[in-house]
Amino acid sequence: xxxxxxxxxxxxxxxxxxxxxxxxxxxxxxxxxxxxxxxxxxxxxxxxxxxxxxxxxxxxxxxxxxxxxxxxxxxxxxxxxxxxxxxxxxxxxxxxxxxxxxxxxxxxxxxxxxxxxxxxxxxxxxxxxxxxxxxxxxxxxxxxxxxxxxxxxxxxxxxxxxxxxxxxxxxxxxxxxxxxxxxxxxxxxxxxxxxxxxxxxxxxxxxxxxxxxxxxxxxxxxxxxxxxxxxxxxxxxxxxxxxxxxxxxxxxxxxxxxxxxxxxxxxxxxxxxxxxxxxxxxxxxxxxxxxxxxxxxxxxxxxxxxxxxxxxxxxxxxxxxxxxxxxxxxxxxxxxxxxxxxxxxxxxxxxxxxxxxxxxxxxxxxxxxxxxxxxxxxxxxxxxxxxxxxxxxxxxxxxxxxxxxxxxxxxxxxxxxxxxxxxxxxxxxxxxxxxxxxxxxxxxxxxxxxxxxxxxxxxxxxxxxxxxxxxxxxxxxxxxxxxxxxxxxxxxxxxxxxxxxxxxxxxxxxxxxxxxxxxxxxxxxxxxxxxxxxxxxxxxxxxxxxxxxxxxxxxxxxxxxxxxxxxxxxxxxxxxxxxxxxxxxxxxxxxxxxxxxxxxxxxxxxxxxxxxxxxxxxxxxxxxxxxxxxxxxxxxxxxxxxxxxxxxxxxxxxxxxxxxxxxx
Numbered sequence: 230x231x232x233x234x235x236x237x238x239x240x241x242x243x244x245x246x247x248x249x250x251x252x253x254x255x256x257x258x259x260x261x262x263x264x265x266x267x268x269x270x271x272x273x274x275x276x277x278x279x280x281x282x283x284x285x286x287x288x289x290x291x292x293x294x295x296x297x298x299x300x301x302x303x304x305x306x307x308x309x310x311x312x313x314x315x316x317x318x319x320x321x322x323x324x325x326x327x328x329x330x331x332x333x334x335x336x337x338x339x340x341x342x343x344x345x346x347x348x349x350x351x352x353x354x355x356x357x358x359x360x361x362x363x364x365x366x367x368x369x370x371x372x373x374x375x376x377x378x379x380x381x382x383x384x385x386x387x388x389x390x391x392x393x394x395x396x397x398x399x400x401x402x403x404x405x406x407x408x409x410x411x412x413x414x415x416x417x418x419x420x421x422x423x424x425x426x427x428x429x430x431x432x433x434x435x436x437x438x439x440x441x442x443x444x445x446x447x448x449x450x451x452x453x454x455x456x457x458x459x460x461x462x463x464x465x466x467x468x469x470x471x472x473x474x475x476x477x478x479x480x481x482x483x484x485x486x487x488x489x490x491x492x493x494x495x496x497x498x499x500x501x502x503x504x505x506x507x508x509x510x511x512x513x514x515x516x517x518x519x520x521x522x523x524x525x526x527x528x529x530x531x532x533x534x535x536x537x538x539x540x541x542x543x544x545x546x547x548x549x550x551x552x553x554x555x556x557x558x559x560x561x562x563x564x565x566x567x568x569x570x571x572x573x574x575x576x577x578x579x580x581x582x583x584x585x586x587x588x589x590x591x592x593x594x595x596x597x598x599x600x601x602x603x604x605x606x607x608x609x610x611x612x613x614x615x616x617x618x619x620x621x622x623x624x625x626x627x628x629x630x631x632x633x634x635x636x637x638x639x640x641x642x643x644x645x646x647x648x649x650x651x652x653x654x655x656x657x658x659x660x661x662x663x664x665x666x667x668x669x670x671x672x673x674x675x676x677x678x679x680x681x682x683x684x685x686x687x688x689x690x691x692x693x694x695x696x697x698x699x700x701x702x703x704x705x706x707x708x709x710x711x712x713x714x715x716x717x718x719x720x721x722x723x724x725x726x727x728x729x730x731x732x733x734x735x736x737x738x739x740x741x742x743x744x745x746x747x748x749x750x751x752x753x754x755x756x757x758x759x760x761x762x763x764x765x766x767x768x769x770x771x772x773x774x775x776x777x778x779x780x781x782x783x784x785x786x787x788x789x790x791x792x793x794x795x796x797x798x799x800x801x802x803x804x805x806x807x808x809x810x811x812x813x814x815x816x817x818x819x820x821x822x823x824x825x826x827x828x829x830x831x832x833x834x835x836x837x838x839x840x841x842x843x844x845x846x847x848x849x850x851x852x853x854x855x856x857x858x859x860x861x862x863x864x865x866x867x868x869x870x871x872x873x874x875x876x877x878x879x880x881x882x883x884x885x886x887x888x889x890x891x892x893x
Contacts, residue, residue, distance in 0.1 A: 242278030411450025455856030479521030663693030717866025724858030
């Protein structure tokens, strides 16, 4: 029943997507607005299909309907309720279902947003692109990523459940959906960019529409990346949160290009410059989401984040090539119309600083992309497997990161026109003092090494520059001054500075050691913290058996564990973390006595040893605090200002002006 119903919903979605493409294309070709207007109907049918197939799959997971192959392969009666729901996105086929649901949701929002302008060719082309993307992903569901295949379970059959690492922390239920909201959200600005190229509307009106959608997607992707780092830190137990894993990089790459666009779009709005660059950034951002999907779901690499090998790899790679070829061709075709009327008056201006900012983001993205795909290219060409390790990424990205922090402080203090050293020195006086004070404080508190000390100083400099802007805005307009793109962006800058300082300090000053405990009451001292072993306990749950190790840290009890998932055949650790604003103490169990070999008992009094790894890192909590500040800043930047020159009235006027120019 579930398999049949789900398959029907997939077929409905594919048919509605194709019908949407044909209807809108014919409407645009024959200039028949009524045909484009029928996109509402196809969007509704797509929504029914997308919601229906997810509901059917969740029903199958909840009821443990093992006649559905996906449930048989990834579901289990032993899986806790929350993770049973999250099983949908724990494996390839289900993750595509979630992707399609979010994609269709964005399509419905676009139709609603432009419901009064469906006769505008710009809107028609936007919908055409989105229908085409929907058709591709429904094609994946109908073909190699078919989630509703049939399975014949035998009596008493029970599935293995999702990967144990994916049912070991509550963040698994939230990290992927939020990340997908960002990933998939870049489809809308990409569609708007293609529509602008197809219609020849090269003015700034379409940019104002694309900016809001880009900001929403960028904010979701930011939160998704932060949640992913938090999940990694809380689950994997190695004391880190970012390992330059190829799949981590796959989400970071569109974040970099999206960030570059949000900065450079302001230059085009004010100076009419960087048109080709902005279009290229939007197209590159979407293309990188497809490349990231290929890396994650094709099975071309081994990673804790990656799914198993499947047949969708060639299709994703082909779609990526099609996107790149199409957008490059369109940009080349519209080359004359994209010539910028403006120019940079002086390098010492905000325009010049934003240009430098974009070059740095481009260099950052290139370095990360090269380190991510180079091993894949070598394997494809020679058949040899190589790895690009952390030293490459750290050495190559460090100078770019320092330069970006510097520009974060300097750019807001510069005028859009020609600036002077005198004006800049006055505006940067207090931010420079804040940066110097941060460096002194870091040294006084024990910080050593030029790189982390410089990172702290530049972080203080950048935060000081953002705070100066916010203080002036509040003085001028009260708390209302915190709302809007400019002030919201400065709040984001504060969050970025906090994350940068926390990243530099936590990764540079990490301390780690292993301790062997033989009996209750054994003590250890490490990095100024007192550890006391308080015994073992065993807890049997339906999906796993936990051996918990009780350790008192500075008088507070923590219980890291080793969990055995017998039906999945895996043993994984469950670390425990004591987190404060000063530092984190993370405990991970490496070994416990084996009662079957007579090495000890549950009290920990036997002759066996319990081995615990202790990791102490400063300022880790500030990573999550900085991420929250970035999310708040994004929300503030998205709030429209009624009297703002970039508000709804300006969007309407610019679009009307572009339509008038196009018609003449």
